[in-house]
Amino acid sequence: MQVKVLYFASLRDKIGKPGEMMDLLGDASTLAGVRDALIARGEPWDSAFRNLKRIRGAVNQEMAEDDAAVKDGDEVAFFPPVTGG
Template sequence: MKIEVLYFAGLRDAMGRRSETVELEADASTLGEVRAALVARGEPWASAFGNLKRVRGAVNQEMAEDADPVKDGDEVAFFPPVTGG
C-alpha cells in the first residue's frame, strides 16, 4: 500500500520534511497501524512520535481516530495538538 504522509508543526521539524510517499505492508490498514509502522522504521520516526504525548491524525483531510481505515492512495497527516491561550 502506498500513501502520502504529511507532517505538521513540531513533527515536520523533527522529521526534517513536510511530506513523504510511504509504502507500507497491506496489514497497516488503520491510522494507528500506519503510525506504528512509521515508528517501527526507527529514527527519526521513533523519536518524533515518541516525544509527544498525543499525535493527532487525519485521513484525506478529515480528522481521524486510530481505528479509522487507511487505503492505498490515501493522504495521511500527523500533527501535535495545538495549544494556545
C-alpha cells in the first residue's frame, strides 16, 4: 500500500521535507500504524515523533483519531501541537 505523507510545522523542520510517498505493510492500516512505521525508520522520524506528547493527524484532509483507517492512495498529514494567542 502506498500513501502520501505530509509533515507540518516543527515536524517538517525536524524531518527536513514537507512530505513524501511511503510504501506501507498491511499492518500499518491506521493513522497510528503509519506513525509507528515512520518511527521504525529511525532518524529523523524517530526523534521528530517520539519527542512530542500529542501529534494530531488527518486522513484525506479530515482530522482523524489514531484508529482511523488508512487505505492505498490516501493522504496522511501530521501536525505537532501548537499554541496561539
